[in-house]
Amino acid sequence: MTVNDTSAVTVKDATALVRLTDVSKYYGNIRALQGVSLEVSAGEITCVLGDNGAGKSTLIKIIAGLHRHDSGSFEIEGEETVLANPRAALDHGIATVYQDLAVVPLMPVWRNFFLGSEPTRGRGPLRRLDVDLMRETTRAELLRMGIDLRDVDQPIGTLSGGERQCVAIARAVYFGAKVLVLDEPTAALGVKQSGVVLKYVAAARDAGLGVVLITHNPHHAHLVGDRFVLLKRGAMAGSHTRDSITLDELTRQMAGGSELDELSHELERVAESGPDRPSGTTRTPRDDTTR
Amino acid sequence: MSAPALADERLAPTSLVRRLLGRPELGAVVGAAAVFVFFSFAADSFLRASSLSTILYSASTIGIMAVPVALLMIGGEFDLSAGVMVTTSALISSMFSYQMTANVWVGVLVSLLITLAIGFFNGFMLTRTKLPSFIITLGTFLMLTGLNLGFTKLISGSVSTKTIADMEGFTSARALFASQWNVGSVTLKVTILWWLALVAVATWILLRTRAGNWIFAVGGGADAARATGVPVVKTRIGLYMGVALCAWISGQHILFSFDVVQSGEGVGNEFLYIIAAVIGGCLMTGGYGSAIGSAVGAFIFGMTSNGIVYAQWNPDWFKFFLGAMLLLATLLNAWVRKRAEAK
Numbered sequence: 001m002t003v004n005d006t007s008a009v010t011v012k013d014a015t016a017l018v019r020l021t022d023v024s025k026y027y028g029n030i031r032a033l034q035g036v037s038l039e040v041s042a043g044e045i046t047c048v049l050g051d052n053g054a055g056k057s058t059l060i061k062i063i064a065g066l067h068r069h070d071s072g073s074f075e076i077e078g079e080e081t082v083l084a085n086p087r088a089a090l091d092h093g094i095a096t097v098y099q100d101l102a103v104v105p106l107m108p109v110w111r112n113f114f115l116g117s118e119p120t121r122g123r124g125p126l127r128r129l130d131v132d133l134m135r136e137t138t139r140a141e142l143l144r145m146g147i148d149l150r151d152v153d154q155p156i157g158t159l160s161g162g163e164r165q166c167v168a169i170a171r172a173v174y175f176g177a178k179v180l181v182l183d184e185p186t187a188a189l190g191v192k193q194s195g196v197v198l199k200y201v202a203a204a205r206d207a208g209l210g211v212v213l214i215t216h217n218p219h220h221a222h223l224v225g226d227r228f229v230l231l232k233r234g235a236m237a238g239s240h241t242r243d244s245i246t247l248d249e250l251t252r253q254m255a256g257g258s259e260l261d262e263l264s265h266e267l268e269r270v271a272e273s274g275p276d277r278p279s280g281t282t283r284t285p286r287d288d289t290t291r
Numbered sequence: 292m293s294a295p296a297l298a299d300e301r302l303a304p305t306s307l308v309r310r311l312l313g314r315p316e317l318g319a320v321v322g323a324a325a326v327f328v329f330f331s332f333a334a335d336s337f338l339r340a341s342s343l344s345t346i347l348y349s350a351s352t353i354g355i356m357a358v359p360v361a362l363l364m365i366g367g368e369f370d371l372s373a374g375v376m377v378t379t380s381a382l383i384s385s386m387f388s389y390q391m392t393a394n395v396w397v398g399v400l401v402s403l404l405i406t407l408a409i410g411f412f413n414g415f416m417l418t419r420t421k422l423p424s425f426i427i428t429l430g431t432f433l434m435l436t437g438l439n440l441g442f443t444k445l446i447s448g449s450v451s452t453k454t455i456a457d458m459e460g461f462t463s464a465r466a467l468f469a470s471q472w473n474v475g476s477v478t479l480k481v482t483i484l485w486w487l488a489l490v491a492v493a494t495w496i497l498l499r500t501r502a503g504n505w506i507f508a509v510g511g512g513a514d515a516a517r518a519t520g521v522p523v524v525k526t527r528i529g530l531y532m533g534v535a536l537c538a539w540i541s542g543q544h545i546l547f548s549f550d551v552v553q554s555g556e557g558v559g560n561e562f563l564y565i566i567a568a569v570i571g572g573c574l575m576t577g578g579y580g581s582a583i584g585s586a587v588g589a590f591i592f593g594m595t596s597n598g599i600v601y602a603q604w605n606p607d608w609f610k611f612f613l614g615a616m617l618l619l620a621t622l623l624n625a626w627v628r629k630r631a632e633a634k
Contacts, residue, residue, distance in 0.1 A: 066518070087520040102518040104511035106578045107504075115508055116519035118501045128499040 016041050016078070017179050017210040018063065018094065023072035025058050032058040035072070036236050038229050040179060040210040045201065047221035048214045049254050050231035056214045059231070060183050063212065064096035065089030090116075093178030097168040097185065105157030109149060110138040112156045113171050137174070145170050145200060162193030169200055173207070180204055181212045186220050198224055218254045222247040230254060315572030315580050318623040319587035322570065322616060326591055330598035337601045344477045350593030351486035354586050355541050356560070357567035358489045359533040361585035362497065364568050366530045367510035367577025368424040370413060372431035373534050374560030379435050380406040380542030381552040382443060385452040388460075395460035403539050409435070410535025414528030436558060443554035456550040468540070469547035482544055486586070489537065493582035506530065511578025566613060567592055570620040591616065 016039040025033040033055045040046040050056045061067040062074065065083030074081055076092050083089050089096070096102075103112045111134070119130045138152045147166045149159075156164060165185055172180050182201065186194040202224050205211050215221050221228060228245060230238040230253055238253055245253075330337045356373055363370055380402050388398030409431065416427045440450065447453055455461060471480045497503040505526045508516035517523050546552055569575065570591055571584025595612045 064518070086518050090520050096518070098518060100515065102512075102515040104508045104515050104578065106511045107507055111504055111507070115504060115516065116521045118504050120501060128495075129501065129504065131499070 017076065018212070019073075019075045019078075020059075020063070020069075021073045021075070023059075023062065023069045023074060025062060025067060026070050031234055033062075033069075034235050036229070036231065037072075037239065038212070040212050040227070042178070042210050043205055043208050044226045045205050045211040045213055045224050046227040046229065047225035048212060048229045048231060049216060049218060049221055049250070050237075051216060051254075053233070054231040055234040056216075056231060057183070058234075060096065060098075060181055060212075060214055063089070063094060063179075063181050064098075065094070087116075090175075093176065094181065095172035095175060095177035095179070096181040097165070097172055097183065099183045099187065103156045103164060103168060106155050108153045109156050109159070109167060110135045110152040113138040113141070113152075113167065113174075117175055141170050141174050142167065145173075145203070146196070160193075161188050162190075162196060165189070165193075165197055166200060169197070169204070173204055173209070177209060179210045179212065181214070183214045184216070185213070186215065186217060194220060216254070218247065218251040222250055316584040316587055317572070318620050319571045319584050319591065322620065323587050323591050323594070326594050326598070326616075330594060330602065334598055334601035334603075337598055340475070340477045342597065342601060344479055346590075346593040346597045347483050348478075348480045348593075349596055350586075350590045351480070351482040352541070352544070353560075353563050353567055353592050354486040354589030355482060355489060355544075356534075356537050356564040357571070357585040357589045358486075358493045358582050359530070359537045360561075360564040361568035361571060361573050361580055361582055362493055362506060363530045363534055364565070364573040364575070365497070365510050365577060365580040366506045366527060367513065368417065368527065368530065369428060369565065370531065370534050371425065371428040371561050372409070372413065372435055373428075373538060373564055374557040374562075375432055375435040375439060376406060376409060376535060376538040376557075377541045377545065377560065378439055378552065378554065378557035379409065380539045381546040382439055382452060382542075382554060384543060385455055385546050385552050386443070386446050388455055388458060389453050390446065392458075395455060395458050395464050397460075398455075399464055399543060402542065403536075406535045406539040406542070407532050408535075410532040410538075411528060413534075414531035417531070418524040418527050432561070439554045439557075443552075450554050452552045452554070454550040455546075461547070464543070465547040467547075468543040485540055485544075486589075489540075490582050490586045497582060502526065502529070507578060509577075510574075563592060566617050570616055572620075575621070588620075 019037075019039040021037050023033065023036050024031070036055070036059060038046060038048065038059070048056055048059060058067065062069045062083075065086045065088050068082055074083070076094070081092065083092070086096070104115065107115070114134050114137075119133055120127050121130045122128050135152055139149060142149050142152075145166060147163060147170070149163070156167065159167065169180070169182070169185070180201075185197050185201070189197060198220060201211055201213060205224070213221065213225065226242050228238075228240045228242075228250060229236065230240075240250075336342050356377065360370060360373055383405050384395070384398035384402035386398075387393070387401045388395045391397070413424075413428055413431055416422075417424050420427070443450060443452060467481070469481065471478050473479075497506060505516065505521045505523075508519075508521050509523050509526045513523055516526075545556070567588035568580065568585045569588070571581065571586070571588035573580030573584065592613070595616070596609055599606055599609050599612070
């Protein structure tokens with residue numbers, strides 16, 4: 001366990017909604033995360049970039065309250081906190097939108113929208129879901145963010161990836177999140193849908209939320225980000241503000257710089273030895289039609 | 292629905308048929324109609340009022356348990372101990388009252404507490420160990436089967452309990468759990484009321500309360516439920532205690548209808564409850580189903596088990612019918628699920 005660097009605490013910025021300082025996490029003897037620091041303030045987007053296995057998921061789980069960090073400090077609005085569970089994170093105003101979106105595919109959109117925070121009316125045994133409010137709010141909230149849903153009664157599993165992403169973000173915004181944590185919101189989306197989601201993210205920022213955007217796409221990150229934290233194999237590989245780094249530099253660092261050069265040489269070599277390619281890999285038009 | 296001021300061109304007007312297809316009970320209702328028509332022709336006495344009341348009674352005995360089992364299954368779990376738990380509950384109230392020479396109601400309440408504790412045990416073990424519910428409740432099933440026989444022989448000296456019909460409080464308890472009314476030639480039993488009330492309460496819980504939303508979520512995506520702040524552990528334990536509560540009702544009915552309890556009873560009934568729930572549209576994998584469906588499933592069970600007798604067939608055929616119906620229902624459910632999850 002590392003000892004907290006007390007000098008870092010004394011210069012803390014009072015406006016930070018969430019601040020991680022030198023946070024580490026171990027799964028048994030596996031080091032998932034070591035010495036990672038990150039902060040996000042209101043009206044700011046902090047991007048966490050990293051390749052697969054860089055520790056992005058672990059970081060998100062700590063912020064969301066699914067896992068506890070083993071060392072380092074986790075402050076919410078300046079107060080040292082250990083989150084017991086996701087509910088505690090929500091109570092602190094930290095809403096997380098996971099890659100799997102935390103939706104239940106078989107349930108209608110409106111039930112998913114309010115899952116875990118259902119409004120009720122009546123008392124005692126007559127305490128019941130306010131179904132009309134739930135339906136109407138879902139429809140209105142989604143419309144307000146530009147999603148015109150065909151039918152809020154359809155199972156959420158029948159929506160497209162972008163629509164589901166938007167429902168999940170709209171849900172977090174509606175429930176008064178102060179900090180929005182987005183896990184690869186554009187990973188499975190096309191160019192146009194990614195644009196829609198990024199516009200949302202910017203809209204959430206403009207509404208005064210602090211956003212933690214996890215991604216492995218430096219282009220998306222640089223479009224909206226104010227701060228960039230780079231992760232590599234569970235450790236910090238860099239921390240930059242928007243002014244101090246260009247898209248090209250971000251892309252280069254993200255891809256591992258020299259590793260990318262090496263890769264391009266390797267690919268060239270493969271291309272030169274083209275005739276040796278096994279014939280089985282050649283695509284014929286039939287491949288496309290018989291799939 | 293409010294008047295569509297801004298008609299959405301993407302939303303094709305849903306026909307009644309399509310809407311019905313989206314209901315979990317659909318398969319069961321169609322099946323029930325088919326079985327009803329079939330036995331109406333196959334057995335002359337099937338349509339008599341007295342036969343129908345017998346059918347309703349046997350449907351209610353399964354149905355009372357099928358309701359919580361359906362809820363549990365929507366929550367994504369099984370309870371293999373549900374069948375013997377009914378017997379356990381009856382044995383406890385009978386033997387406690389007899390041994391303590393207490394008012395029967397004392398035994399009934401003690402039985403309620405112990406049965407709920409068994410349900411809590413199932414749910415607690417499941418959520419704590421994270422083992423499949425199949426294993427946990429199989430263990431409870433075997434343990435209860437052994438305890439039922441062992442304790443009964445130890446205390447009563449035989450495989451059945453002593454009669455408690457002459458004890459204080461028996462009449463009032465019988466009125467609550469096992470009374471019946473004669474309406475003309477028809478005998479209506481109180482279990483039918485218990486059954487209908489349970490279906491109504493369970494439907495209310497499922498569709499109109501937060502707990503209901505949580506049950507669907509826990510069965511349809513436990514990780515998503517946990518991430519959105521749904522109390523997954525409490526929901527699961529609550530579902531098992533619901534099964535226990537209904538096992539208690541069912542057990543008291545058996546005790547007060549027959550005065551004595553056979554300690555080996557109840558084994559195998561857990562499957563009848565599960566079958567009723569599955570025929571009623573519950574997905575084996577959780578997240579989808581209804582309490583009304585389980586009632587229709589139980590009604591199909593009642594019609595088939597009695598219809599075969601009225602048609603004067605060999606009752607051996609009954610199990611075949613039940614099995615075929617289960618297969619058909621499961622196929623239909625799989626199709627529904629595919630439709631609902633289509634991206």
